[in-house]
Amino acid sequence: MLELRNVSKSYRNQQILTDISLEIREREMVSIMGKSGAGKSTLLAVMAGLVRPDSGQVFFGGSNISDLDEEKLAAFRLQHIGFIFQDFKLLPSLTVHDNIMLGIYPRRDIPSAEKEKRIRDFAGHVGLTVKLAEKVDNLSGGEKQRVAIARSLVNRPGLVLADEPTGNLDSSTAQDIMALFRKLHETLDTTFLIITHDLDIASFTQKTFTLKDGGLTP
Numbered sequence: 578m579l580e581l582r583n584v585s586k587s588y589r590n591q592q593i594l595t596d597i598s599l600e601i602r603e604r605e606m607v608s609i610m611g612k613s614g615a616g617k618s619t620l621l622a623v624m625a626g627l628v629r630p631d632s633g634q635v636f637f638g639g640s641n642i643s644d645l646d647e648e649k650l651a652a653f654r655l656q657h658i659g660f661i662f663q664d665f666k667l668l669p670s671l672t673v674h675d676n677i678m679l680g681i682y683p684r685r686d687i688p689s690a691e692k693e694k695r696i697r698d699f700a701g702h703v704g705l706t707v708k709l710a711e712k713v714d715n716l717s718g719g720e721k722q723r724v725a726i727a728r729s730l731v732n733r734p735g736l737v738l739a740d741e742p743t744g745n746l747d748s749s750t751a752q753d754i755m756a757l758f759r760k761l762h763e764t765l766d767t768t769f770l771i772i773t774h775d776l777d778i779a780s781f782t783q784k785t786f787t788l789k790d791g792g793l794t795p
């Protein structure tokens with residue numbers, strides 16, 4: 578579903594990604610490990626078409642997204658990719674419901690009754706039905722990440738990219754979040770790519786790659 582072919586990227590004279598080729602199949606759950614500064618976030622940004630590689634191509638579902646202009650790339654991301662971040666990137670003064678809504682509100686083709694149903698469904702998937710009316714400010718870190726996970730999924734993207742999703746959580750909450758990813762992966766037709774620097778976290782996924790010195794190894 579996602580394929581990188583001979584992707585390289587440098588910033589100024591610093592080579593970050595060197596001739597990386599990688600294929601992620603439909604419905605896989607994959608992790609990418611690597612130390613801080615190894616280039617994990619850059620690799621994820623290249624996969625999402627947020628950063629253009631200096632050379633090489635990115636294919637999504639068989640089409641080369643490296644050829645798309647900015648407008649088409651934005652439309653592609655909106656339809657196909659969900660994002661999850663270490664710092665949640667929620668709007669804390671809004672409710673759980675309204676934060677999940679952020680993942681689906683730009684879709685004019687979906688009627689609002691269907692949007693409401695999806696918000697309730699995905700709040701249920703992450704165990705937050707009873708907190709739908711709660712302000713995000715009042716939630717624990719683990720609950721905040723659950724909201725962000727529901728927001729990333731409510732638009733039913735084929736691919737979810739999570740950049741250190743457990744980085745701000747204590748280790749027991751981190752394990753709960755990874756168990757949730759595993760359950761969602763079993764339930765939904767979604768491909769998950771999870772970036773982490775923690776081997777315990779990576780062990781929840783089916784396949785792990787390590788990014789080091791610009792190269793990716795299984």
Ligand SMILES: Nc1ncnc2c1ncn2[C@@H]1O[C@H](COP(=O)(O)OP(=O)(O)O)[C@@H](O)[C@H]1O
Nearest residue numbers: 588589593611612613614615616617618619620
């Ligand atoms: N937009 C940018 N401009 C210049 N250098 C960058 C930029 N983004 C990342 N870098 C550099 O690229 C390297 C890899 O960064 P990053 O991909 O964030 O690594 P990781 O996510 O593994 O910690 C770092 O040295 C970082 O400073």
Ligand SMILES: [Mg+2]
Nearest residue numbers: 617618619740
């Ligand atoms: Mg990073």
